[in-house]
Amino acid sequence: MPTRILPAVGDADAVRSITTLLSQLPDAEPVAPVVDSTQLVDTLARLAAESVDELPEVVVVHERIGPVPALELIREVALRFPAVGVILVTSDPGPGLFQAAMDYGARGLVALPLSYEELASRVQAVAQWSVGVRRHLGSGEDVFTGVGGTVVTVGGAKGGVGATLTAVQLALAAQASGRPTALVDMDLQAGDIASYLDVQFRRSVVDLAAINDISPRVLADAVFRHDTGLALLLAPGEGERGEEVTDRAARQIVSALRSRYEVVVIDCGAQLGGAGAAAVEMADAALLVTTPDVVSVRGAKRAVRMWDRLQIRKAEETTVVVNRHTRGTEIQPALIQKITGTPVAGTTVPANFRELQGAVDAGRVHELDSKSTVKQALWALAGELRLVKAPEGEGHRKGGGRFRGDRGSVSFRRRRDGGG
Structure with missing residues (x-):
């Protein structure tokens, strides 16, 4: 089964470099790159709304992605789409950034300039992790497989x-x-x-x-x-x-x-x-x-x-x-x-x-x-608070609260780390 890889890269030169290398990886299926953090989250949300199986196994985030900083974007993806593995591409692969990236939810880090061998190794490991998570998530009777509870x-x-x-x-x-x-x-x-x-x-x-x-x-x-x-x-x-x-x-x-x-x-x-x-x-x-x-x-x-x-x-x-x-x-x-x-x-x-x-x-x-x-x-x-499931046939706004973009008395915030 091919590994679906979604690049999130804002720089045009970096897009060409990353997509070229990704297309050369064995069993890789790169999808059309997204150019900013908003487009990435919206794309993943749209795919997840169809089915968790539609989500890419791997997302590659370039350090210069914007407008949300790369680490905060990684946290947002990790929280909302926990079965998607994220790799950070950076020119500063030191131990400090590596630890920070792991804390924010990244599954791997690749240094610039890109090396085929390093990128292939990381993508393979992260893809295996993602497949394993999805297999576990699908094994229980009460498993929730949405974009995040x-x-x-x-x-x-x-x-x-x-x-x-x-x-x-x-x-x-x-x-x-x-x-x-x-x-x-x-x-x-x-x-x-x-x-x-x-x-x-x-x-x-x-x-x-x-x-x-x-x-x-x-x-x-x-x-x-x-x-x-x-x-x-x-x-x-x-x-x-x-x-x-x-x-x-x-x-x-x-x-x-x-x-x-x-x-x-x-x-x-x-x-x-x-x-x-x-x-x-x-x-x-x-x-x-x-x-x-x-x-x-x-x-x-x-x-x-x-x-x-x-x-x-x-x-x-x-x-x-x-x-x-x-x-x-x-x-x-x-x-x-x-x-x-x-x-x-x-x-x-x-x-x-x-x-x-x-x-x-x-x-x-x-x-x-x-x-x-x-x-x-x-x-x-x-x-x-919209914590209860509305009976079938009731309108979405029944209940009076505010959920994400809805305006009402209870504030469900838009997260500082990239949206909600």
Whole structure:
């Protein structure tokens, strides 16, 4: 079977040089080159919409591609099209750039001026990797083979505002609608998802931290299949082991999950470390849960400003969710939006802990009564975020949220690393 290779090269002379060499490779099938980052992502998206099998096995990215820088473009391709192997062509093949390219998701690096032998070797290795990934992705019953699942992070303005309950119910809503869903506990030192769902499991997110290439089988061994159908990736039982999950490891874990599940919900807790920050930066939507009181809203404002300063996420790309809302409180969503400078979800969660207490104390929040106003609100929030599969026959805009290019109340950002 020929290897389909898509060159992404902006320079006319480099296009001729690369395409000439690619056409000489054995069993190679170069396709028409693309001239910039936007055309590359659009081309891959169009092919993936037809079928994952239509995607090229290899994409060759020239270092002078634009307008998005080459490394950021590689990250975008790796995140959205995880079965496509990317090779970076560069005049600076030093160890620093090599490590950076690997961190951003490249599968290989080739030095300029191009050598036939080096290019042939890299293309062959990357093509074999791509074929292997596709074979693994096609072997499971619940495998998602789209262009990349939706990742939503949930953080708390401070401890105790309800971030974990929000994350759990959003994931349950998505799974119940028929979308294969993973729920990840990235609150590495104090995660409570296992307690909320009555789970005892020896594997955790730490077991994936030292693995450089997370295959579907390795991922399947690390997750716990809950009775609800959710795939759970839990925080370690020993909080100090959370330090083993670096930001680089978190990126690899989130990428692996995104390639396997339609929806990935990540509970980041209230204390954002390097791993949580990486997850928030990669997410399609980042939620920050607050309660309508001065301390929590100040915490939300502080978190939003910190994320902006550290270039994790801009304020307008973060959505605040108001929990324990009552009409009588002085602090209402409009004021919270003004204070934090962020969008606020149109769905607020009512203050009714009495409904929750029995299920929380029993560790059975997945059995929360469907008549619960809290559950109804959180599942409505899942609809606003477009995490649930709409019933057949309903229009695409039903649900009110904003997904990628759609304009509405909840901001699904266009990623800084090349579009979304």
